[in-house]
Amino acid sequence: MTPTTVTALDVLRTRSSARRFLPTPLPADDIRAVLEDAQRAPSNSNTQPWVVHLVSGATRDTLAERLSAAFDGGETTPDFTGDYGGGRYLRRSHDHSAAVYGSMGIERSDHHGRQRAVRRNLDFYGAPHTALLFMPMLGDGVRAAGDVGMYAQNFLLSLTARGYRGIPQTMIGHYADTVRDVLDIPADLKLLFAISFGRADETEPTNDLVMDRVPLHESVTVHDTPGVLPAP
Numbered sequence: 001m002t003p004t005t006v007t008a009l010d011v012l013r014t015r016s017s018a019r020r021f022l023p024t025p026l027p028a029d030d031i032r033a034v035l036e037d038a039q040r041a042p043s044n045s046n047t048q049p050w051v052v053h054l055v056s057g058a059t060r061d062t063l064a065e066r067l068s069a070a071f072d073g074g075e076t077t078p079d080f081t082g083d084y085g086g087g088r089y090l091r092r093s094h095d096h097s098a099a100v101y102g103s104m105g106i107e108r109s110d111h112h113g114r115q116r117a118v119r120r121n122l123d124f125y126g127a128p129h130t131a132l133l134f135m136p137m138l139g140d141g142v143r144a145a146g147d148v149g150m151y152a153q154n155f156l157l158s159l160t161a162r163g164y165r166g167i168p169q170t171m172i173g174h175y176a177d178t179v180r181d182v183l184d185i186p187a188d189l190k191l192l193f194a195i196s197f198g199r200a201d202e203t204e205p206t207n208d209l210v211m212d213r214v215p216l217h218e219s220v221t222v223h224d225t226p227g228v229l230p231a232p
């Protein structure tokens with residue numbers, strides 16, 4: 001697939017996360033093109049606060065080993081907290097877990113199976129490349145984090161347009177000190193998440209998973225915009 005054979009709408013409707021990759025590295029020119037596409041992301045006052053470390057090869061393998069060891073030792077060092085609270089967000093997160101583990105053939109009661117699946121995050125799901133997305137703490141960090149999210153979506157859509165797959169991984173962000181140590185990154189750069197990427201193993205059913213979305217009216221309230229959503 002080349003970028004010219006698919007439309008932007010195809011790309012944004014068909015992008016999905018992959019969780020089994022082939023180990024073959026991507027051509028350097030394609031990776032550079034993805035980085036250039038991502039760089040076009042909008043940001044507050046064009047501050048472009050994303051600081052990206054691209055990791056492949058021996059460094060990727062070392063990082064995966066160190067992350068797996070930190071996981072096994074329970075040594076989490078996240079820069080940011082995550083809490084879905086209760087209610088709808090927690091419920092959606094549980095639905096998501098059931099769908100992801102189900103796509104891997106892991107039963108809800110199979111605690112060890114789930115742990116093994118979670119641990120595969122730390123090997124980047126087998127991807128040959130991972131991009132670690134850091135940011136400086138500007139104020140409370142929320143605006144910069146939003147900008148990095150814009151960057152990440154450009155990155156993922158560019159991968160899709162070029163026939164590749166990726167997955168954002170907050171799991172990697174749970175081991176921020178380990179990543180900084182391996183890559184020699186200063187403590188004032190905070191790790192949001194990684195995007196691991198490459199060619200998906202298309203024989204793996206988990207890569208066919210299409211996650212549901214809630215209906216529009218659960219996310220959007222319209223004001224004086226008739227015809228967009230049914231009246232409540």
Ligand SMILES: Cc1cc2nc3c(=O)[nH]c(=O)nc-3n(C[C@H](O)[C@H](O)[C@H](O)COP(=O)(O)O)c2cc1C
Nearest residue numbers: 015016017096121167168169170171172193209211
């Ligand atoms: C910022 C961010 C962090 C994520 N972290 C993880 C992760 O650590 N591990 C994982 O398997 N999936 C992770 N995901 C993938 C989500 O589960 C996925 O995007 C969501 O279920 C929707 O599915 P889709 O990407 O296939 O459309 C993350 C997604 C985002 C946007």
